[in-house]
Amino acid sequence: MTAVSQVDVARAVERGAEALLARQRPDGAFTDDPPASVLGTAGTITALHAADPVAHADLVEGGAAWLRDRQHGDGTWGGVDGAPGEVVPTAIATAALHIVSPERGATAVTAGRAALAALGGVDAVTDRAVALMCRQFLTLAGLTAEAGALRRLPLEIVLADKVRRRLISFRTAPFVGLALMQDGLLPTGPVRRFTLRLARPAALRLVRAVYEHEGRTGALSEDPWPAALVLLGLARSGEAPDIAAAIAGWLRAAVRPEGAWDAVANLDLTRTGYATTGLVAAGYAGDPRLRAARDFLHAARTTEPFTVLDVPAGGWSFSTRRGWPVTLESAEILSALAGLPGAAEDAELRGGLEWLTGRQDTRGSWSLWVRDTKLANDGPCPAITSQAVHALLDAGRPADDPAVASAVAWLLTAQNPDGTFENLWYRDHTSGTAVVVGALARAGHGGHEVVRKAVEWLLRTQLPDGSWGPGDGTEGSVEETSWAVQALLAAGTGADAVDRGVAWLVAVATPDGGWEPTRVCNYIRHHVRYANGVVTQAVALKALGEYRAAVR
Incomplete structure (x- = not known):
């Protein structure tokens, strides 16, 4: 492994670590x-307009102006600022502007409708639930x-908790919001009116349970998009x-x-978990600045x-102690705590490990929220x-630990024909393939x-410059190169491939020692992605730290 000098790697690690630590808060x-x-913006202004168009006129107009300004020249919108045009955000933004700003937004709406048609319309959306969401906004507009054609959501599913959890899982709250939103949009017969009278109180109890769990903040997982859907419903x-007022207040704030x-x-816990694992791999486990990170993770x-979601x-959520406990962040945080001094005596680590093994599916896999879920996302x-x-x-669990062995057995059956593996929450297919290879090895x-x-x-999919992208010829990213x-x-x-990948990571570091993030994080799989700069820095540091340890 000689493609890049150890001096250059060490310098990149040191500068990258300090750049990452500069993002740390006092807590x-x-x-x-x-x-x-x-x-988030289109949904929020639509919901605030529905809740009280006069009281929220300032934020509604400000959000509408932002949307008009961010429309691409071809009439589309990307999922986040700077992203290329996509069907889902184009449909939602077009509908939102037509609802809240029909006159000032008329030109943008006309361009959006034409762009939506050019993209293949809502029929191009592969996820049926997401397609329905687009149809519902457009119908509302x-x-x-x-x-x-807009189909009615079966709100009655909330009457069977186990079925509801397995089929709609973490989409429960926005599902209820969308179902309530259908009042006046679709006709109902006498039988359906009867079943809805039974289902509606149960649906509202679920929303209230989320509201109470989060401390009555109205934050709905601290994500404006699902919060807006519930408020709109x-x-x-x-x-x-009372819940509607709390959600509106949280959105305003x-x-x-x-x-x-x-x-x-x-995403405080997501970022802190990844940052800590990256810094540990870079040799900073004993740095006193990580004591505060450990304390923050313990308290959360x-x-x-x-x-x-039963x-x-x-476990840990991606946001706060009152968030929704999730496997992905919990696993990363457990790896972080395991790498810090005092791990052997860490009661939070031990308790978290018990929680993680208890969340394993009966088939040996892990899902994001609901055990044995049938929701693909x-x-x-x-x-x-x-x-x-x-x-x-x-x-410190051994490879023959029952939970590890069961997971390995499942992973060996989950490979795609071309050799890749799926990753629900990061861009396919380098991310999933790389993390599975690492775990199995x-x-x-x-x-x-x-x-x-x-x-x-x-x-085979490494690019000529030494980097990796998603595997389809798209240019390389820091995240995917690091995972590979x-x-x-x-x-x-693959020693030569590793050398070239490391050389590329060292070469593309920014003047301040960090790395430019790429939109590899899935928000709506296949349709909307965003970048997470802390994850980018952390996985690059981890790759360089592990490389440095391997060649010593």
């Missing part, structure tokens, strides 16, 4: 400056030609005015200085169950499963045919 958390969200139906809203307003471990207390997920395996191994299966096939795909380097190091193969 130990790591922060970022994410781009504004078209979906009176743009029925673009909306197409409550405002149109006239239900739960969450507005950005430019008049837009974020995709997710708070959930102490109450999230009953809406998730027990003991929840699980089962090879990448999340592999992150859980990494966490268990990082914490660390668990003692580096010589398995499944790993060999995945490694061959990684080697980590995978090949774990598998103990």
Whole structure:
């Protein structure tokens, strides 16, 4: 491994670590400056307009002006500021402007309708639930030609909790909002009116359970888009005015200085977990600045169950202690705590490991929120499963631990024909393939045919400049290159490819020692992605740190 000098790697690690630590707050958390969200903004101004068009006129007009300004020349909108045009944000933004600003937004709406048609319309949206959401907004705006046929949501599913959790999972609150929003949009017969009278109180109890779990903030996972969907449903139906007022208040407080809203307003735990694992790999485990990060993570471990999704207390959310406990962030945080001094005596680490093993699916995989889910965007997920395996191994569990062995057995059956693996929450397919290769290799299966096939795909898709993109010829990203380097190091193969990947990472570091992020984080899979700058810095540091350790 000689493509890049160890002096250059060491300098890149040191400068990258300090650049990442410069993002740390006094409370130990790591922060970022994410781009504004078209979906979050369009949804919020529509909901605030429905809740009280006079009281919220200032923010509605400010958000509408921002949307008009961010429309691309071809009439489309991207999911977040700076992203290329996509069907989903174009449909939602077009509808929102037609609802809240029909005169001032007329030119933008006309261009948006034409762009939507050029993109193939809502029929081009592959996720049926997301397509329905687009149709519903367009129908609400009176743009029925673009909306197409709108089907009624089966609100009655809330009457069977186990079925509801497995089929709609973390989409429960926005599902209720969309279903309530359909009042007046679709006709109902006498039988349906009867079943809806039974279902509506149960649906509202679910929304109230989320509201109470979060401390009556109205934050709805601190994400403006689902918060807006729930507010819109409550405002149109006239239900739960106290919750509607809390959501409106939270949305008003969450507005950005430019008049837009974020995709997710708070990812403190996501960023802090990744930042800590990256810094640990870079040799900073004993740095006193990480004590504050550890304390922050300890304090954020959930102490109450999230009953809406039947998730027990003991894991971590992506935001705060009152958030929704989730496997992906919990696994990353457990790896972080396992790498810090005092891990052997860390009660929060031990309790978190018990929570993680208790969340394993009966098939051996892990899903994001609901065990044994049938919602494709929840699980089962090879990448999340592999992150859980990494966490268990990082914490000292042996490769023959029952949870690890069961996960490995499932992973060996989850490979795509071309050798790749899926990742529900990051861009396919380098991210998923790399993290699975790393987990299987660390668990003692580096010589398995499944790993060999995945490694061959990684080697085949490396770009001429040494980087990796998603594997389809798209230009390389820091994130995907870092994940690929980590995978090949774990598998103990592809030395030349690793050298070239590391050389590329060193070469593309910015003057301040950091790295430019790419939109690889899925918000709506296949349709909307965003960048997370802290994740970018952290995975680059981890790759370089592991490379430096391997060549010593």
